[in-house]
Amino acid sequence: MxxxxxxxxxxxxxxxxxxxxxxxxxxxxxxxxxxxxxxxxxxxxxxxxxxxxxxxxxxxxxxxxxxxxxxxxxxxxxxxxxxxxxxxxxxxxxxxxxxxxxxxxxxxPATRRDPIFRTLGPWLQVEKTAGELCTWEPLIVAGLLQTEAYARAILSGKPGSKESDTEASVKARMARQAIFERNAPPSLLAILDESILYRPIGSESITRDQLAHLITSSRHGSITIQILPFSAMSTPGLLGGFVIAHSAGLPDAAFVDSPVTGKVWDGPEDVETLRRRFRAIQSEALPQSLSIRRIEERLEEKWTWK
The missing domain is CATH 1.10.260.40 (lambda repressor-like DNA-binding domains)
Known part of the structure; x- marks a missing residue:
């Protein structure tokens, strides 16, 4: 039985x-x-x-x-x-x-084993639902605007990184850019320091392709790119890059990266501090038309490094 x-x-x-x-x-x-x-x-x-x-x-x-x-x-x-x-x-x-x-x-997955994912994970949820993103980057092109090769060159430079982990991280970073393919994509205002145009990442071709990609991205109806020129002698953003997210009906939040781990800030006073810095940086930045022309001029220059 x-x-x-x-x-x-x-x-x-x-x-x-x-x-x-x-x-x-x-x-x-x-x-x-x-x-x-x-x-x-x-x-x-x-x-x-x-x-x-x-x-x-x-x-x-x-x-x-x-x-x-x-x-x-x-x-x-x-x-x-x-x-x-x-x-x-x-x-x-x-x-x-x-x-x-x-x-x-x-x-x-590698991106979830990386310590930064402990804070980046919650931020990705904020990023997916945001209606507006404002980002300042003083050293590299913002992740949401990176090409795959540019992202790979940056992520592979992490000490002790394995190729499989790097590829997983690249894939995850590229997947984030899908938010601009939605029917109602968020608006992105990205301010980049002029030094980014001259910083070699990976190789000459990788860097040139990345700068060309910025020009193409600027034609997206939801993306605005501005360059903070050397001549501005601006200092509010020297302490590092950050992103501020605004979502209708939800408190604003910000993400600040660091070499160890990033942090999500959602306290009203903290976010407002970063917003004041962003406004100060933007006040010295070139408008998009002149910013794109500055990128084009850099691409027209003869490159002397390999």
Whole structure:
């Protein structure tokens, strides 16, 4: 006779619900969880391994949820690759199940293992919903305006970076630019220091292609590019670059990067401090027409470096 014993369904629609099934002792009938190809995507690999370690530990979805302080339906969504994994869930499962450090964390996409993602992740959500973005960059072209080759040259310069991690980061950076392909894209006001036009990144061709891309981007109806000229002798932006996001019905927020990690600022006073700096920088910047002409003049010059 078939053996009766309790089991748990992995159906994401109902979370981890205790039920009773008639099962054979060997090869019995059990509800089939969603099958994953672990090589299909980083999310699929993480979900596959998360389910594997849970089953090896003999735990139900609800028990893992209780241990990690996540909802059972959320854990199920991770296992089914229907939700992008985070470092937090990976570390909590490792800690609660006594797994070797890195067992799950190392499966995360490179951009989520990078410490900066701890703050960049929330910022990406702000960026996706923003109606207006104002960015100041004193050293490099803003990420939302970078070409793939330019981004790769910058990201590959990180000490100890692996090629696979670099490529994942490049892919993630390029994906961010999809916000300008929406039916109602955000407006972007990017102010760049004139020194960026003369800073070699990667190679002559990479840098020239990037400058040409700025000209092309300026023709997008939602993008404005301004150059802060050397002649302005402006100092408010010397401490570093930042981005300010405005979303209708939501508090303004800002992102300030650093060599260690970035930080999202959403306090009204902090954001207003950055906004005052931005206004001071913009007051000395060239209008877009003259800024584009300055970029064109730089492209017309003879380059002497290789």
């Amino acid at each position: 078939p053996h009766m014993f309790p089991c748990y369904t992995d159906d994401a629609r109902i979370g981890a619900t205790r039920c009773v099934h008639v099962c054979e002792r060997a090869g019995g009938r059990m509800p089939n969880p969603k099958k994953l190809d672990p090589d299909a995507s980083p999310e699929a690999r993480f979900g596959y391994e998360l389910r594997k370690v849970r089953m090896e530990a003999g735990l139900t979805l609800q028990q893992v949820a209780d241990k990690t302080r996540y909802a059972a339906s959320t854990v199920s969504a991770f296992e089914r690759a229907e939700r992008s994994p985070t470092e937090l869930i990976a570390r909590r499962v490792e800690d609660e199940l006594g797994l070797p450090p890195g067992r799950l964390v190392n499966l995360l």
